[in-house]
Amino acid sequence: MKISILHADVSAGSGKDEQDVLVQVEAVHKSLLFLGHEPSRLPVTLDLRKAEEDLVRIRPDLVFNLVESLAGTGRFIHFAPALLEHLSIPFTGAGSESLYITTGKILSKERLRYAGIATPGWMTGNRQPVADTEFGPPYIVKPAWEDASVGLDDQSIVFDRGNLDRVFRDKTDRFGNCFIESFIEGREINVSLLAGEHGVQVLPPAEILFEDFPDGKPRIVGYDAKWETGSFEYRNTPRNFDFSENDAVLLGQLEDISRRCWDIFDLRGYARVDFRIDRESKPWVIEVNANPCISPDAGFTAAADRANLSYDRMIVRILENSI
Numbered sequence: 001m002k003i004s005i006l007h008a009d010v011s012a013g014s015g016k017d018e019q020d021v022l023v024q025v026e027a028v029h030k031s032l033l034f035l036g037h038e039p040s041r042l043p044v045t046l047d048l049r050k051a052e053e054d055l056v057r058i059r060p061d062l063v064f065n066l067v068e069s070l071a072g073t074g075r076f077i078h079f080a081p082a083l084l085e086h087l088s089i090p091f092t093g094a095g096s097e098s099l100y101i102t103t104g105k106i107l108s109k110e111r112l113r114y115a116g117i118a119t120p121g122w123m124t125g126n127r128q129p130v131a132d133t134e135f136g137p138p139y140i141v142k143p144a145w146e147d148a149s150v151g152l153d154d155q156s157i158v159f160d161r162g163n164l165d166r167v168f169r170d171k172t173d174r175f176g177n178c179f180i181e182s183f184i185e186g187r188e189i190n191v192s193l194l195a196g197e198h199g200v201q202v203l204p205p206a207e208i209l210f211e212d213f214p215d216g217k218p219r220i221v222g223y224d225a226k227w228e229t230g231s232f233e234y235r236n237t238p239r240n241f242d243f244s245e246n247d248a249v250l251l252g253q254l255e256d257i258s259r260r261c262w263d264i265f266d267l268r269g270y271a272r273v274d275f276r277i278d279r280e281s282k283p284w285v286i287e288v289n290a291n292p293c294i295s296p297d298a299g300f301t302a303a304a305d306r307a308n309l310s311y312d313r314m315i316v317r318i319l320e321n322s323i
Contacts, residue, residue: 002038003319004060005029006080006091008067009043016227017148023295024066031315032064039064046071048083055087062322063091065291068147073176075145077103092322093269094290102265102290105144106179112285115264117257119285120182120276140183140220141167143175147289151175152222157183184276184284188221191258192292192303193271194314195321200262202255203303206239239299241306253283261288269318272300 005028007021025041032039040058044051044067055063067080082096094102101107112119121135139158143151151171158164164180171178192203210219213236225233243251258273265271265288272292275283292300296311304314 001061003032003062003064004040004042004058005064006042006044006067008069009045017150020293020295021066021068024293027296028064028315031312034312044080048079051083055089063089065091065093073145074103074147090322092318094267098266098290102288103145105142108288111264117260117285120184123180135182137161138183139164140181141171141178142181144177144179146175149221149223149226152220154218157218184278186279187277189254189275189277190299191254191273192300193258193262194317195269196317200259202258204241204306205251205254206241206299206303208237209240211236239302250281257283269321270300
């Protein structure tokens with residue numbers, strides 16, 4: 001097949017989170033060549049008219065959609081699949097509505113709460129808590145429209161409500177719309193999902209370990225932990241796929257919730273659900289990721305490898321689900 005790999009046009013001065021899409025493009029391009037397809041790379045910007053003209057000219061049989069943001073913001077992530085839907089071109093991964101809702105953190109949390117899935121309580125700029133009762137500290141302040149841990153660092157965790165306004169204003173000034181969430185102190189586990197011939201497959205879950213974190217240092221996967229290879233956070237947050245028998249009930253709950261998220265958000269191709277586990281072993285969904293990163297060193301790829309799926313076989317599964 002003639003396959004166009006659609007991705008954001010990344011400038012040289014972009015952050016490491018944006019530059020990573022080029023790593024994904026290279027890996028997918030190499031895999032598609034190996035699988036006997038005719039791949040080409042198609043960078044796009046907010047000039048969707050030009051993107052439409054390019055697609056009409058190329059006439060791909062299928063588009064591998066790796067657009068994670070446009071103009072440096074995740075708020076526009078759904079523009080690419082919306083264009084492809086308009087042109088009736090098959091494409092990989094989630095549709096425009098699913099991407100819009102899962103990228104919009106508050107929209108995602110509203111849908112989770114409506115479905116009866118536990119997600120931490122939250123407040124927006126007007127300070128109206130969305131929970132059965134008012135919740136207190138600790139809080140975490142997050143950008144409402146960004147993925148890849150953009151805007152998350154130790155200063156995002158607020159233990160004193162008196163400091164909440166200052167942190168909220170600072171984060172909003174730097175990263176746009178933000179919201180305040182109840183911070184779940186405990187374990188962090190990611191569950192990856194891959195479409196299959198007989199329905200979605202739940203890949204082996206991975207726990208993020210916070211090794212040698214000193215007392216008082218927030219146990220979160222912030223921007224440094226994801227992208228700054230020389231940082232303490234990057235070196236000390238390895239993935240662990242080995243769980244004890246004591247976690248059997250918990251892992252069963254995580255699988256069930258992840259499957260429900262796949263259906264609730266109408267996910268396709270591949271996805272990842274991120275959980276925090278509180279001290280009573282209750283799982284809370286903190287994020288649903290449609291079209292997560294599939295770089296060779298990404299968590300999703302590691303989970304596929306743990307399930308004895310090579311990178312090429314993973315790509316085949318994603319392609320098959322889009323046709």
